[in-house]
Amino acid sequence: MPTSNKYCWVSLTIFLALFPLANSYARFTNIQCTALDKPFADFQKCRLSIPKRGEVALSIHAKLFQIPVNNVTVNVRVFKKASGYRPFLYNVSADFCAFMAHRSRYPFLKVFFAAIAKDSNINHTCPYNNDIIVENLVLRDGMFGHFPVPEGDYMYKLMFGVYNEWKADVKAFFSVKLDKKYL
Template sequence: MKDQLLNLVLPILMMLDCSEGKVFRVSKMDCRTLDPAFTYFKTCKVVRRENGRSALFINEVFLYKDPIDEIILNLGIFKVVKNRRFQFLNETLDYCLFSRQFLANGFFAFLMTPLMRNSNVNATCPLQQSIVFNGFPVDENTIKEVPIPNGVYMFQMRASMMKKWRTDVKVYATRVDMYSE
C-alpha cells in the first residue's frame, strides 16, 4: 500500500516542483567498506570549490585480484527532514547487464552517465581494476536533470560483488535553485 501511494505521489511532486537549472550543494560523503578483506577506500572526500560547488574524490582499491563479473548496484535516495529519512527511490540493477544496455535503464542512466565520464571505470564487465573518481564535479553541468524538488537528500550507493555486499557510499546534498554568487 505504501509503495503504491509513493508511486502515485512521487510523479506529481516531481512535476510540481521541478524546474530547469536546479543544482546540488554537497555537504559530506561517507564511504564504508563492508568487507575489508575484499576492498577498501584509499580516498573518500568532498573538496569544496567556489560558491557552493564541489568535487568528489573516491579511490576504491580491490584486494580481490580476479576479474569481478557479478556486480549488483543498489541506489537509494532519501529525503532528509529533521531527524527522519523518507525513501524517495530504491533501485537495484545488475551492472554487467546494464553495461550492455547502458542508457536503457531509467534513473541509473541519469546518475551513471556523468559518473562514467569522470572515472576510470570501463563500461563493460568484468571489472579488473580499482575504481577512481578523481574530482567528479558537482556543479550546474552534472546531474541537474535529476527530477527531485528542493531539500536535503542522502544518496546511497551500495555494491554487491560476488554475491556479497562489499561497499556502502553515502553522499549528503542539498537541492537548491542556484549556487550563491
C-alpha cells in the first residue's frame, strides 16, 4: 500500500475513534410524511412539537386500513445537506419482519430502531394488527456516538413497503451540532 494511502487510513481511523468523544447535540428540524397508497394507510399525525425548552419531539400516527400486515419491507437512507441533500453513508433495505425476529443481522437498523423502540409500538414481530404510532421521539444528546457524523444538516428517509409495494415515505430532517465548550 502506498504511504499516502496508509496515512489517509491512519488519519481516518484516528478521526473516527476520537469523534464520539466530542459532545454533540441533535434536533429535529422538519418532518414530511407521505402516504403512497391511501386505501392501505394514511397519516393521522405527522408533526414536530416542543415538549420543553431545548427539545423537539417527533410524533407520527399511521392509520392502517388493511390489517393484519405480515410482509413489510423497510428502506432507510441517510442524506447530508450539501447543495441539496446528497446520499451519506447508509442505504439499507431489509425484510422488516425478519429483522424484528433477528435484529443482530442488520447492525445499522438495530441501532436505528433501538432509538425509536421505546417511543413507539413497533417493537414486536409481525403481524401488525394495529396503527403504527411513534409518540414524542426526541433525539438525545450523544445518540450519534455509534455513528460518528460531522456537524451539519441531515435527512433520514424511510420507505415502507407492504406486499412488495411502497406504501409510505417518511422524511425526518435533523441538525447535528458540536458543543464547542467540549472541544
